[in-house]
Amino acid sequence: MPPAAAVELNQLSKSFRVxxxxxxxxETRVRDLFRRDTQTVVAVDKLSFAIAPGERVAFIGPNxxxxxxxxxxxxxxLRPDAGDVRVLGFVPSRQRRQLAFQIGTVFGQRSQLWYxxxxxxxxxLLGRVYEIDPGEHRRRIDTLSSVxxxxxxxxxxxxxxxxxxxxxxxxVASLLHxxxxxxxxxxxxxxxxxxxxxxxxxxxxxxERERVTLLLTSHDTGDMERVCSRAIVINxxxxxxxxxxxxxxxxxxxxxxxxxxxxxDRLELTLPGVRVLSSGSYRTExxxxxxxxxxxxxxxxxxxxxxxxxxxxxxxxLDDVIRALYATASSASVPS
Amino acid sequence: MIATQLAKYAAFSRIAxxxxxxxxxxxxxxxxxxxxxxxxxSSLWRAVEEAGMPVxxxxxxxxxxxxxxxxxxxxxxPIHIEIQEAIRxxxxxxxxxxxxxxxVAELAAGLxxxxxxxxxxxxxxxxxxxxxxxxIPPLTALFIVVPFGFAASAVITALYLGIGLLxxxxxxxxxxxxxxxxxxxxLGGLMxxxxxxxxxVRRAAVFTPFPSLLAAPASFVLGTNLVTPGALxxxxxxxxxxTACAVSWIFRRAASTVTINGG
Numbered sequence: 001m002p003p004a005a006a007v008e009l010n011q012l013s014k015s016f017r018v019x020x021x022x023x024x025x026x027e028t029r030v031r032d033l034f035r036r037d038t039q040t041v042v043a044v045d046k047l048s049f050a051i052a053p054g055e056r057v058a059f060i061g062p063n064x065x066x067x068x069x070x071x072x073x074x075x076x077x078l079r080p081d082a083g084d085v086r087v088l089g090f091v092p093s094r095q096r097r098q099l100a101f102q103i104g105t106v107f108g109q110r111s112q113l114w115y116x117x118x119x120x121x122x123x124x125l126l127g128r129v130y131e132i133d134p135g136e137h138r139r140r141i142d143t144l145s146s147v148x149x150x151x152x153x154x155x156x157x158x159x160x161x162x163x164x165x166x167x168x169x170x171x172v173a174s175l176l177h178x179x180x181x182x183x184x185x186x187x188x189x190x191x192x193x194x195x196x197x198x199x200x201x202x203x204x205x206x207x208e209r210e211r212v213t214l215l216l217t218s219h220d221t222g223d224m225e226r227v228c229s230r231a232i233v234i235n236x237x238x239x240x241x242x243x244x245x246x247x248x249x250x251x252x253x254x255x256x257x258x259x260x261x262x263x264x265d266r267l268e269l270t271l272p273g274v275r276v277l278s279s280g281s282y283r284t285e286x287x288x289x290x291x292x293x294x295x296x297x298x299x300x301x302x303x304x305x306x307x308x309x310x311x312x313x314x315x316x317x318l319d320d321v322i323r324a325l326y327a328t329a330s331s332a333s334v335p336s
Numbered sequence: 337m338i339a340t341q342l343a344k345y346a347a348f349s350r351i352a353x354x355x356x357x358x359x360x361x362x363x364x365x366x367x368x369x370x371x372x373x374x375x376x377x378s379s380l381w382r383a384v385e386e387a388g389m390p391v392x393x394x395x396x397x398x399x400x401x402x403x404x405x406x407x408x409x410x411x412x413x414p415i416h417i418e419i420q421e422a423i424r425x426x427x428x429x430x431x432x433x434x435x436x437x438x439x440v441a442e443l444a445a446g447l448x449x450x451x452x453x454x455x456x457x458x459x460x461x462x463x464x465x466x467x468x469x470x471x472i473p474p475l476t477a478l479f480i481v482v483p484f485g486f487a488a489s490a491v492i493t494a495l496y497l498g499i500g501l502l503x504x505x506x507x508x509x510x511x512x513x514x515x516x517x518x519x520x521x522x523l524g525g526l527m528x529x530x531x532x533x534x535x536x537v538r539r540a541a542v543f544t545p546f547p548s549l550l551a552a553p554a555s556f557v558l559g560t561n562l563v564t565p566g567a568l569x570x571x572x573x574x575x576x577x578x579t580a581c582a583v584s585w586i587f588r589r590a591a592s593t594v595t596i597n598g599g
Contacts, residue, residue, distance in 0.1 A: 072429065076433070077429055077433055096433075097436075098435075100435035103433075105429075105433050107426070107429055109426070110425065110426050110429055110430060111427055111430070112431075114354075115355075116358040117351065117354055117355055121354060122351070125348065125350075128343055128346075128347035129344055129434050129435065130435065131340055131435075
């Protein structure tokens with residue numbers, strides 16, 4: 001029977017021992033030659049969550065939050081110090097090879113393609129590595145090359161590819177063995193706007209088409225919004241927030257961005273919780289904290305000064321939400 | 337099952353060989369370096385002979401001896417550098433995640449590189465040694481040197497793999513490599529047969545793999561019968577086993593404490 005959850009983490013923990021920063025002074029340096037001071041850094045701290053098959057989940061956190069470490073434990077590359085983890089029913093640290101046939105990994109800043117050779121050569125190698133029937137493998141390469149519009153890229157040496165082109169090939173390489181779960185670690189890092197849009201679209205399409213479960217880490221909120229429906233936020237290795245991305249905006253930051261087009265050139269709106277971002281040329285843009293000042297009160301104040309011709313109300317950018325979440329998170333963990 | 341596993345690792349050898357064929361300039365550089373080394377040493381031995389200084393072996397044989405030892409050493413691809421860089425860059429994360437043995441895959445890739453380099457460097461050794469000496473050792477000796485030399489290069493490649501794995505702890509394995517290389521030069525008898533070294537060096541060398549990897553296979557061109565082919569096969573098998581155990585132990589230690597650079 002297939003497992004109910006694609007991923008299950010229960011109190012997962014991982015620490016690393018790192019060298020303490022060197023102090024200055026001859027005596028310290030001499031002592032350092034014989035006995036090095038180390039300290040334990042907790043990368044993942046009793047982390048628990050579950051992901052259902054077919055879900056697309058953004059795994060978010062500031063630098064050093066423990067995202068990549070968690071991903072590597074899920075892929076069986078790192079061994080947890082404590083806690084339980086199951087991926088597609090496998091225990092990654094003990095069943096790494098069996099699990100490897102079921103999962104794909106994409107690490108944005110790393111490469112699995114042989115640099116001097118065309119991606120097609122690496123695809124052929126991976127066919128052997130994943131023990132795929134040669135006929136099936138050729139069909140799979142053709143299908144994915146078509147979906148990801150590789151065309152001549154597949155036969156161009158990797159060193160001649162742009163970062164965006166290479167990343168498309170990396171994702172194809174990770175999907176060749178039809179994994180049921182894909183771990184993506186910053187897959188759009190360093191890409192230009194159009195390449196990012198293409199990668200996001202392709203990931204979403206492929207996940208829909210084959211019902212691949214995605215767990216994606218990224219600092220780019222565009223990746224999260226366009227690919228994922230759920231977010232898990234961690235900091236200092238601990239869970240901060242877990243829920244739908246839409247709810248992340250609504251429940252965490254009680255702020256809206258409001259744009260007013262009025263008959264007056266400028267509006268003077270000095271209300272508590274209202275921050276005017278720009279005003280002039282019959283247009284006023286502001287942020288309003290709804291828990292301090294209701295929207296109606298703002299509109300009343302504006303109408304007292306001029307006629308309102310149009311109005312736009314938007315959620316605060318997700319970037320602001322995440323930033324606020326990180327800023328308040330360091331003091332205490334927020335239960336999901 | 338075994339065939340599937342062998343096919344996997346053969347694929348690593350094939351792709352590495354393809355890559356080596358694309359990186360021809362590095363190979364051409366090695367061939368040029370090899371020719372220069374043989375030219376310098378053949379002039380040196382000639383000068384020594386002409387000066388009437390005592391030489392423990394025929395100068396022509398010594399040039400062929402050097403051609404054989406250098407061929408073995410230069411054919412072994414320095415895979416420790418690529419492994420070190422993969423660990424430093426964090427690319428190793430991909431290899432560790434594949435359903436293969438990381439160590440065997442790296443060794444298979446190294447042997448693929450060796451398969452491309454050895455024939456080119458072998459031909460360089462043959463033609464240069466012949467050009468500089470105007471003499472060819474008995475062909476039977478050369479036919480013995482070739483398979484043993486290739487086997488020795490394979491063991492050296494495995495040792496490079498072990499050195500590369502130390503990057504999991506050291507990040508930079510160059511100091512280890514330098515020490516290893518100097519020991520190889522001296523205790524392996526790279527430039528001169530071990531019989532020409534002081535007794536204490538010869539005694540120390542016996543306890544290391546180096547003479548079996550360089551001096552012994554190359555000694556067949558000297559016709560000294562220092563070691564029989566059967567004995568050398570046994571020694572190479574022994575040191576292959578020791579190397580395999582050591583590399584496997586290093587990797588198991590690394591895998592249990594591995595940290596991946598860059599998060």
